[in-house]
Amino acid sequence: MKQKQSLEVGDVYALQERETGKWFTFQIVQIGEQLGEEYAVFVDLDYWDEKIPEERDLKKISYLLLNHHNWNNEICRCWAPVKFFPSHAMFIGNMIVRPIEECRRFGNWPDGIQQKWQDKWEKLPKDQVLAFKDALGKFNEGETVIVAGKEMNKNLCGLFDDTLSAIKDFSELDKFPGLARISTSKDYPQLIPFLERRFLVHELVWDNCSRRKLDLSRTHLEELEISGIDVEDIYLPSSINKLTLKGKMSPILRVHSPNDGYYMALWVEMQDGFIPDLGLKRLTELHLDSIQDYSLCNIPSQFPCLMKLWMTGKPGYIHDVAEIAKLPELETLTFWDLFDFSADDFPRPESLPQLRSLWLESVPAEAGKKIKKLYKGKIRDLQVLKLRSDEWLHENLNNPLRHWDGSEFVPKSKYKKSVALWKDTRRRILEEMSHSEIDFSAVNRIAIDYVEGFNKLDRRPPFIETEEREDIINAFEQILDEVGFHQGRKELMLLMEEKRNW
16 A cells, blocks of 8 residues: 655545444545644545555445434544654555535544444434434524423433432333433432433433442443442443543452453443452553542553543642653543652653654742653654642642733733632631621622622633633632531522623
8 A cells, every 4th residue: 555755635535433443434534724723624524444445446436325323424524734644654645525515614534434324323223313313403492392291302412310319101202303412320120221211312310329340331331430439340331432420439440441442432430549450451541530649650541542541630649650651552532630749750761662742831940841842753752741840830730820921812910810719718607607697698799709809800801711710619629518508509590690700
C-alpha cells in the first residue's frame, strides 16, 4: 500500500478500527489555515470491511450518511490539525470531491467510531428505531401521554425517580419511544428486565445501588454510572463504552466485561485514594477525578494495557509517577491540578514509545518547565499550561474557583473578585452556623448577596457561561457541605436560581 509525504484534496485514506479490526475510510476535502495552524477537513466514507480497500474500489465508495442516535442522514465532516494526521493511515488513492456544506466543526482525525456505531444501529429492531427517531423529531410538538395518572410529554428522553416510583408496571414506559436515559437512586425489580428489551435506552445512572450482584449483561447500555459501597459484582453488556464509578467502593468490587475492558473508558471519582482490583486487565482508557492523595504504584498491574490516562486533582498530590513508564502502550497522558512530583520522577520520552499527547495543566512550576524541555520535539502534541508555585497551592488548596486562574474565558480582575466574593460568603456562613440556632433569613440574605455579587461581576463584559454558572453554584454548595447545611437547602437553591441573571 502506498504512503504519501503530504495531504492533497481528494486523497482517500484507510485506518483499522481497534475494537473490531475492521477497515474504514475517509477523504480529505479541504486544506487551509485555521486558528493559526494548518488544518484539513475530512469526510467519513461508507466503507466498513474486514479487508483494506484498493484504489479500484473508490468508484463504489460514497460519503457515509449517519442516522444513528441523533444523526439524521447527515455527512460527518470535521476540521482536524494536519500535524496530528495519523501517520499509520494507508493512502488508497484520489477521487473527486463532491459538494458538501461548509464545515464549522473542529476535532481530531477519525477512529472509526462513526462507522462502528452506524453498523450497530442498522442491526437494532426496526420498530424501536423508527419510534425513537419519530420521537426525536417531535420533541417540541407537545404530544402527551398518561403515565401513572399524570399527563407527560410523549417524547421525553430521560426519566427520574419521580416517575419511576409512581408506576406499578414498567410496560407503561413503552409510551415513551424516545427514552434514552434513566437516573435513579432506588431499586426497582422491573428496571433491568425493562432495559433488556429496550435497545435504545443507552444510559443508566444509579446512585446508592444496594445490590451486591448487578447483572446488566443482557441490556444495551452504552454508558453506566454507579455508586454504592454494597456492590461487589457488576456484569456489563458488550455495548458498554463508558463506566463511571462514584463514591466509596467495596474493596472486593469486580467488573465483569466481555472483553475485560478493551476499548472501554473507566471514570473513577476518587475516594480515600483507593481503587480495588476491578479485573479489567485490557482496559484502554482511565480517568481518575477528584484526586486528593494517590499513589500510581498499582496502576500498571491493574490496567497494563492503558492507551489513555487522564488524572485530575481536587487539587491533589500524586506519588510514584515513575510507574507510568510501565505502561508501554500509553498514547495520551494528562495531569491537571496535581502536585508533589518532580521532573526526576516523571518518565523519560524513550520509556513511553507510543506517547503522542502530553498535557500538563496546573502542575508544579519547576517540574512543568523541565518536563516541557524534556519532551519538546519528541511528541506531536505537548501542552504545559498554568504552572503553579508552592505559594499558589497554599493559597488555593480549598478554592473551588482556582481553575479560573489563567482561563482565557475569565478576565484576571474578575477571577480575583470572584474568589474574594466566595471567601467572604464562606466566612459569613461559617459565622452564622456557629450560633446555637440557625437564622434561615440570615443565610438567605448571604445567598442573595452571593448571587447579586456575581450579577454585578457579569456586566461589561459578561463572562459567565454554562461552565462558569455551574462552578459558581458548586462553589456555594461546597460551603453548605462544609457546614452540614441540609434543612431548607432546596428552598435556598431555588431562591438563588430566582435571583441570578446569569
